[in-house]
Amino acid sequence: MACTSNRKEAAEAKTYEKDLYLKNANKDSIRRVIIELQNSPEKNDLLFDLSYHFYSENKPAEFRYWNHEAFKLSTALRDTLKIAEANWDLANFYYRKEKIDSAFYHYRKAARFYNIKGEKFLYARMLLNIAILQKNIKDYSNSEANTLTALKIILPLKEHRQIYIGYNSLGILYNELSEYENALDYHNRALVTAKKISDGYLEANSLNNIGVVYEKLGLYEKGLDYYNQALEIEDVTTKHVQLHAMIKDNTAYSKLKLGKRHGVLSGMLEALQLREQEGHEAGIVINKLHLGEYFFTEGDTLKSRKYFYEAKELAENMHLHKDILQSLLFLSRTDEEKSNEYLRDYINLHDSLEQNERRVRSKFARIELETDEFIAENRYLNEQRKWIIGGAGGTVFMVLLILVIWRQKSKNKKLELEQAQQKSNEEIYNLLLAQQNKLEEGRHQEKERISRELHDGILGKLFGTRLMLENLFGKSDLESLESKKKYLNDLRLIEEEIRTLSHELNAEFFSPKQSFLDVLQEYLAEQKKIGRFELLFVNEEQIAWDELSSEIKINVFRIFQEAINNVIKHADANLVSITCNKYDDRLEIVIFDNGKGFEVSEKRKGIGIKNIKSRITRLDGHLNLSSDRNGTQIELEIPIKRYE
Template structure:
């Protein structure tokens, strides 16, 4: 379709004429569609021509060109006609469009008409883009942009953004294309101008479809659909329905949804008489059915699309229809027929990268299934050649804007040899840089592996050393516990029994003897001292290995221990399940040592002992209100070192917090690490 005046060209499914330089078939179809639009615009042109001369009636464009050459028009009228001729020809004959645009630009600049100067600059840029000369198109567009901004002409500015985006799209610079399409959309949205937004939204969706980002394309297609319905743009609506059918296919929507969109598009284009896009809708419908493995339906539709495309005479449309036919036959298992159709596609001289990739893939796989390895290799080599050529072309198109300008200005000097040499140096530089990066990457990886191995070895050595220390500490603790148990038993059963026997025998020694009062006092004092010795012996034996700890557990033994110390208060939280014997002994010894340290050094008036026992951990805290100390600057004594060693033997954590207000030592043991 010919775009509305203002420079809005589609980049997606909205039209195929602006993707590359139009071929002869495209120009023929453009003329057919152009005639429909011309019926509307021709009336104004006729009226304008009649105002120039009473003998001029409704004429065609050639007549208007003749009127322009008579020299009987004012400068303003000449500018108006040149503007229309420039715009109408840009989709049919880029050379003539550029010619009339430059004539109009010269007149506009002479008269100081800023608006028309910007308009001609923009239109000439569009014409160069339609002719495939993108670098020159960018130069004219950049000259037009500041004029549009100074005039606050948002329509012209949106058209410039849109054409920028189209140029970036054909250069595969999709990020820049999206940015400029969004700028065009924002410009129109800011002025609530919905006439051009349908196409802009479709263009944005088209970029996302090219990038296979169909979910981001969907919201823009929905917006375009609503606007097309609101503005009664059946052509635009039909194109949106084709895109929605294709997007739904990619997103896995139900078959009926994609089928309905394609059928709606066919109906709309049938009503508008646009046979080209009606055929594109038919192709989409065929693709939907073969995608859902309904080949009996897809094959007749694809064949019908091929026949119609050939009748229309559009090489690109024919290639698209044949590609769908080749795909359908391939998935149906007719590999020989699929290959024949694929070769027919190559004969159309299509330059569409997606079509060529698709066709060579079909040829490689079909010949592989048919048992023709030589042909498979042949087409694989051709595919690689095509891919390499496309990569080179893409790289050339992505050169900086400054370099493009330089090359454009120097075309007349024919510096092809220098350009090729420059490209060679670039590729050699890129290759060298890649090799250097690969070498650096390998060196870095080897270095990191060496560092990792060294760190692992160091960690393993540290782990083994820690295990040795823990085993030694555990053995020491086990020996200490065993020795304490033996000493406690010996003291209680041996020495304790002997002292008890002495106490029982002393009264018998006294017998009925009459003692002096002094001797009686001494005897009673000796008996008292013997009682104290027995009591002290029992206390020592109890603390060395408290019987309540072995029989009743931590809660009872620590309650007894704290009850014997006036300053101490014991708090217990959690369940009362018994812990492993070694752990209970370790916890008891640690608390015993910490409380003794407070009594010896802290000058405290209150000691809080807290034990928290849970299913997966045990923690205990000893807190006092004494004078405290500085853990960072004070060397730990033997008592704290022993406690820390015992805790580490059970893979626990010890934390010391001390200040002038007191000291708190918290120890936590993870029971899961000991299972």
């Protein structure tokens, strides 16, 4: 009994310690304690708990920090499953941020690792996530293939919730492809699965989806029957407000299509009220489109146009492109004055979305290809390894024998070669040393020259000009005015001298001994100590910094200096996150601090932000600045135009 009690007390103490870390993980002292813990699977579990905690709290910078730490430790421990889990978490994070290409990349990495370790169920779950992303960009064939592959794995395991997701995804996919027979088949399979696990929410969701298919077929009476069945499920009306509102709205819309009037407007308005209470903006857009159609059929074009316009505005804020297109079509029918303008916007947006979908599909294909090449290479290497191991056993004795004989014969010759090599190395070293001394001597002489130019030339001229202008202060006779003009011209010539020296110094802004990334990291490390904040610096994709033009490197470095100076002087932050990416022909840089923030629209006395804006304009780039009490984020997008 004593042993059991001790074990229980130890477990309770461990739980208390974990809760303490979760509550205080953003404090510098706790953060240092966690990082300094001895590397172990237990520490790794704690890092994942912290990462998931901040993901749930929707704190991106903190999540990225702890996810990065978990990924590093998982790699150090060679824990493939944990590496897969870190990629899974990061993919979910990017999916929430609507960066679907990054989400796809990390889902693929997670899937690859799970497949290597034989974790078929988790591999299938990743395939389902990948399939949903592919469906969203209309890559229907690959979405279908991945979903069916996942179902083949999951069905024998009887993992009913994942089976439901697979069936439901296929039902939605076939509905979008107008393959209504297949859509009804898979939605009915999903309905059977939901009943099997007694999940009222999933059952109502499938009944609603079947109703939507019949609605697209124009069989509104059948659709109404399924909507009514869904509304009879008690869990829907009491626990799942968003689903309840969607079914109420769909019911009213089907009645409208049947030409019925009773209960249509009240049903739509009730659904809208529920969605507004829940803050379900995507649902509100659909509701307002349906209300616009209702008033259009009633001949009230003023109200109809009002709802269509509100739906368009909200859809644009939410980036719901499908709903934006639908609202533009409706507005073109109800607003005769702007009809052509709305149709033109519809065509432009439709073409833009198609181009973007093609671009993302192409990127998905490249990621797939890279993954397949990696798998194929691994297979090839494994086969090669088998052949090598098999053949090595038969030849090792002969090789050793030949090696002994050869070593005996060549031993003396090798010693002679080593002596000759040593002598050559010494000569080469002496030459390099002499060359280095010459370079250092040249740099020193150049510094002395510039120093003399500043001290003997520019400073002397400035001093003399200043004295003469002071003597002329207050004098306004013709001779004094002419003298002032002369000395102002002298100042302009001094300005030209300073500019010339500046250009000469600029050429040596970065030392040839150090790469740009080394200089930047050295600077950030120094500022981290000065500002007493934690720094997360992520160079996600390999950027060839040293191949970029000097103009880009210098201005980017100066922007980092301005941003970090602002953090140290004003932000009172304990965490700074910097992420650098390269997409096609542009750099994307995000600088985030979790300080006290500031009012972006307020005019400020300092010139730091103005300097950043000026530099980004000089590079033909784009700046997005956001700040609130949770911190400040600077997003930079810089086109890569010039290479050295």
